[in-house]
Amino acid sequence: MTRIRKASALTSVFSALALLAIAASCPVSAAESLEPMHGIAMHGEPKYPAGFSHFDYVNPDAPKGGSLKMAVVANGFDSFNPFDIRGIAAAGISEYLYDTLLAPSDDEPFSAYGLIAESLETPDDRSYVVFNLREQARFHDGEPITAEDVKFSFETLTTKGHPFFRNYYSDVSKVTVEGPRRIRFDFNETSNRELPLILGQMPILPAHYWKDREFGENGLTPPLGSGPYRIGSFEAGRSITYDRVKDYWAQDLGVRKGRFNFDKITYDYYTDDTVALQAFKAGNFDFRLESSAKNWATAYTGEKFQNGTIIKEAIEHHRPTGMQGFAYNTRREVFADPMVREALAYAFDFQWANKNLFYGQYTRTDSYFENSELASSGLPQGRELEILEPFRNKLDKDVFTETYVPPSTEGEYGLRENLRTALELLRKAGYEIRDGQMVHKETGRPLAFEILLFQQSFERVVLPFKNNLARLGIDVSVRLVDSNQYVQRLREFDYDMITQVIPQSDSPGNEQRGYWHSSNADAKGSRNYMGVSDPVVDALVEMVIQAPDREELVYRTRALDRVLLNGHYVIPQWHLTKDRVAYWNFLQRPAETPKNGIDLNNWWAKP
Incomplete structure (x- = not known):
């Protein structure tokens, strides 16, 4: 992993x-x-x-x-x-x-x-x-x-x-x-x-x-490296095995001692996760990191789990979980208006999904730096307010007056009240309903978009969201493509909306330019998935990168987090502060798990 x-x-x-x-x-x-x-x-x-x-x-x-x-x-x-x-x-x-x-x-x-x-x-x-x-x-x-x-x-x-x-x-x-x-x-x-x-x-x-090769055109010719493994056998597109370098030059260094212990590491490719799960339980591979709450709650049962042949554990970690959410491509005209983006968030019913689809396992995400001291909360004050003050005239007043909270359906009226709020926001943004369809008042253009997916299992999350939007007269189509096509479309920004994970470390820095800086908004292959292009965000990113100490880094990151949340670039989904893993019992792991969570490169096989 x-x-x-x-x-x-x-x-x-x-x-x-x-x-x-x-x-x-x-x-x-x-x-x-x-x-x-x-x-x-x-x-x-x-x-x-x-x-x-x-x-x-x-x-x-x-x-x-x-x-x-x-x-x-x-x-x-x-x-x-x-x-x-x-x-x-x-x-x-x-x-x-x-x-x-x-x-x-x-x-x-x-x-x-x-x-x-x-x-x-x-x-x-x-x-x-x-x-x-x-x-x-x-x-x-x-x-x-x-x-x-x-x-x-x-x-x-x-x-x-x-x-x-x-x-x-x-x-x-x-x-x-x-x-x-x-x-x-x-x-x-x-x-x-x-x-x-x-x-x-x-x-x-x-x-x-x-020297005599063209970088990027070596295809499936195994390249020369220096690390703990080299490429062994492989079957093009289907499997690859790495062989441990027995005379690895760094194996006795403090940063390598006790790591990279397996003689062989093999990756087998599956086109379907359900097939992969069954293959794991049949013993065709040894370790699985489970991403599906439904699978975790229902699929890891049977004699092998009861007698300890296969071990199932939820191992706590303390790393930032980042942001997972429905990401808007703001390069598309349909999502250019932040008020439209804010409105659509009211149609996502996390509370229903967590209860009915996820067995109550998740917590709603409300920060790009979730599960860390870097996450913003409450209203800006003290040093954080000082950082934001020079940008007051360029920011929405809500940055200073409203605590960002993703829409919730808890309460007596639940989703109905949320859809009413969404409708009010869309009207302010210049939309109205004609013949049951949400259209722009001036252009008559329907409010319609496509959600691009590559995981079929995620349709059960997207379809209820689509149905809620349909109640507002919004036409949403869901497109399922294979993983390779998905990667290519991601690189070209060829999508309206995707589900995207934006990971974060405990020490944000230069990578923030890739995520948010306007210089990357149109750079093909960049990780600025939403097309964020805002001079205030640019300035805050540079301030984060140049933070002189940890305390100032925390304040500056919180300020950036607050501005990004107020930009409504994503509809936040959920996070988990445990690694859900299952593995065959010949695998052993160290007694101590570091704050960043498990790392299979520290594990070993029973002799």
């Missing part, structure tokens, strides 16, 4: 001679001389000291061996390049094949420790960062990982890779190779404290491998 992460890193064991050699080849003034660091925290100091043996939440003595079989519900894959916008990459590629400069910990908001980089150097203002690479760092063919490989990776990803990389690293102004194992990144004039950490997340590609 993988998650969106922020970074990666470990210990500094630089000898005095090595440091002197670097200084001799790359002289700097005494004022610029910095002490190499084994790790770095976004704010404050990292938890783990130099030379730490392993993370607290792993079992350092976990045995190596065995295999893990997983399922992917999708229409296959056609690429082994996860960094290119073209094609559908096989599951697990970036996680298992490629090492990064730094490695993250899962029990801190955002700290990273040396992996490929033995140490890093950055001044107090974080205006640049230097990475010192480990001498033993190797690609799978035995070639050393050098500073030239790092530079090649940066240039390739930001010019030929997914648009995400150009946005993520846009504040880098200069890259300088200062020695075979020393590289420096200089930054634009910015207070972006996150840059050294997010550069540490960059996957390092082998320059010598790609």
Whole structure:
């Protein structure tokens, strides 16, 4: 099971001679001389000291061996390049094949420790960062990982890779190779404290491998990596197996000890989730993360569950759950008016769905940073109000006077009252009902749109919403497409409304540009799914990125959250603060679960 992460890193064991050699080849003034660091925290100091043996939440003595079989519900894959916008990459590629400069910990908001980089150097203002690479760092063919490989990776990803990389690293102004194992990144004039950490997340590609190959056109030719696994057997579009690298160069480092324990990891592809569930219970794969409340409540029964052959657990986590909701494509004229978007939210009956479809398992989401201290609440006051005050004339007054609460159907009149409110808002937005159809008063154009889905199981959520909107004279069609077509349409913003998850970390930063900044509103393949284009949001995003400390980051993020909620870009759905998992009992996991939740890379198989 993988998650969106922020970074990666470990210990500094630089000898005095090595440091002197670097200084001799790359002289700097005494004022610029910095002490190499084994790790770095976004704010404050990292938890783990130099030379730490392993993370607290792993079992350092976990045995190596065995295999893990997983399922992917999708229409296959056609690429082994996860960094290119073209094609559908096989599951697990970036996680298992490629090492990064730094490695993250899962029990801190955002700290990273040396992996490929033995140490890093950055001044107090974080205006640049230097990475010192480990001498033993190797690609799978035995070639050393050098500073030239790092530079090649940066240039390739930001010019030929997914648009995400150009946005993520846009504040880098200069890259300088200062020695075979020393590289420096200089930054634009910015207070972006996150840059050294997010550069540490960059996957390092082998320059010598790609020298005579076209990046993005390798198709299903297994590429060269440096990570804990390499591609073993595969069946195009149907399955892929990763083989553990037995002489993996980093296996004894503190950031890797007790992790990546299975000899083989296999992903089998299924086009139908119901079939995948039955395959799991039949023993065709070993672990399942359940996303369906109905399945969780009704499908995990039988002798194998009763006798402990298959274990079912809901494991609590403390990571931000982000936002899941019906996302409007505001590039479409039908959703250009925020009042229309606000009105339609009154037709979604979460309380009914939670009771009748979800067995009461979910909580309504009311923040883009749900389940964290970053979520806004109540009315803005104190420092948060100070942040918003300069934008008062550009914001709706409700930002300052109304607490955002998603429409609820609790109470005596329930949905009926909500639909009445929706009708009033639509009339204010210039709509009226003619012959039972909601149309614009001036143009006569019907209020109609399509909801795009790729999960058939989600129709049971969408169809009641569609029926409620029909009572307002709104014509909604539901289009179900396969996962590959869905991904392509997402990249092209070819949809009216989708159900989308917008994940968040405990330390928001540069990725917020990808989600909300106007520069990405029309950038194909960006994660600005709703087409948010608002100068106030742009300004708040930059303020979040440049937050000088944790306290200020919290205030600025809450302000951003409040403005986004008031923009009515989504109809919030629900969240869960537990990972619902089922697994065959030969799998073992560490006693401690970190705040970010379970990570299968820390598990192992019984010998």
